[in-house]
Amino acid sequence: MSELNYPIGPFTAPEHYTPELRASFIGHIEAAPSHLRAAVAGLTSEQLRTPYRDGGWTVAQTVHHMADSHLNAFVRFKFAITEDNPPIRAYDEKKWAELPDATNLDIQTSLGLLEGLHARWTVLLTSLNPADFGRTFQHSDLGPVALDRVVAMYAWHSRHHVAHLTSLRQRMGW
Numbered sequence: 001m002s003e004l005n006y007p008i009g010p011f012t013a014p015e016h017y018t019p020e021l022r023a024s025f026i027g028h029i030e031a032a033p034s035h036l037r038a039a040v041a042g043l044t045s046e047q048l049r050t051p052y053r054d055g056g057w058t059v060a061q062t063v064h065h066m067a068d069s070h071l072n073a074f075v076r077f078k079f080a081i082t083e084d085n086p087p088i089r090a091y092d093e094k095k096w097a098e099l100p101d102a103t104n105l106d107i108q109t110s111l112g113l114l115e116g117l118h119a120r121w122t123v124l125l126t127s128l129n130p131a132d133f134g135r136t137f138q139h140s141d142l143g144p145v146a147l148d149r150v151v152a153m154y155a156w157h158s159r160h161h162v163a164h165l166t167s168l169r170q171r172m173g174w
Contacts, residue, residue, distance in 0.1 A: 004053035007163035011156045017148040022133060025155035030122040032158035033115040036066060039165040040107060047174060048107060052164040057097055059168065062161050064102035065093060067110035067117070073154050074121050080137040080147055081128070090141045125151065 014021060040048070040059060048060040057065060072091065079086040096102060133148040168174075 004056070004164075004167075006160070007167045008156070008159050011153055011160075013149050013152055017133065017152070019130065022130075022148065022151060025151045026122060026125045028155035028158055029118060029125065029151070032066075032070075032162070033111065033118050035158070035162045036063065036114065036165075037111050039162050039169070040111075043169075043174065047172075050168065050172070052168040056164070058103075059165055060105075060107050061097045061102050062164060063107040064105065064110045065097050066158070066161050067113045068096050068102070069093065069157065070114060070117055070121075070154065073150060074117055074124075076137050077121070077124070077147060077150060080135045080150075081124075081132060085136050085138050085144060088137045088139050088145075090139065 040063060043059060049058050051058050052062060056062075076088050079088065128147075133151065134146055136144040136146050139145050
C-alpha cells in the first residue's frame with residue numbers, strides 16, 4: 001500500500017538548500033502542468049472516474065486537488081513575501097475533493113488553471129533573491145514554514161500526484 005500512497009516516497013525536506021537545489025525544485029514546479037497534462041492525456045470519462053488506489057481520489061479529483069493545493073501554496077507564498085510571518089490556515093483537502101467542482105467539473109479547467117498559475121509562480125520564484133526563500137508563514141498546523149521548504153514540498157507534490165496517475169495507467173494498461 002505504501003507504494004500506492006507514495007509512489008515516489010514520502011516528502012523529505014533537504015537539510016540544506018543551495019541555489020542549484022532550489023533551481024531544480026523551481027524546474028519541477030515549472031514543468032508540473034505539462035507532466036500532469038501528459039499523465040491524463042487521452043483518458044476516457046470512465047478512466048477519469050477511476051481512483052488511483054483503493055480509497056483514493058479519482059484521477060479527476062487528483063487533478064482538481066493539485067489545482068486547489070497549488071493555488072493555496074501560491075497565495076501563501078505571496079503572503080510570506082509581502083508580510084512578516086503571516087498566519088495561514090490549513091484547509092481540509094479531503095472535503096475540498098468532495099465538492100462539486102472537484103467531482104463534476106471537466107479536468108481541462110484545472111489543467112488550464114495550473115498552467116497559468118505555474119507560469120506566474122515560476123516568474124515569481126525566479127525573481128527572488130536567496131534571502132527571500134528564508135521568509136516564513138505561520139501555518140495553523142505546522143507552525144513557521146520557510147519558503148525554501150514550500151518550494152521543495154511543491155516540487156515533490158507535483159511529482160507525487162503525477163506518479164499516482166502514471167502508475168495507475170501502467171497498472172491498468174491504459
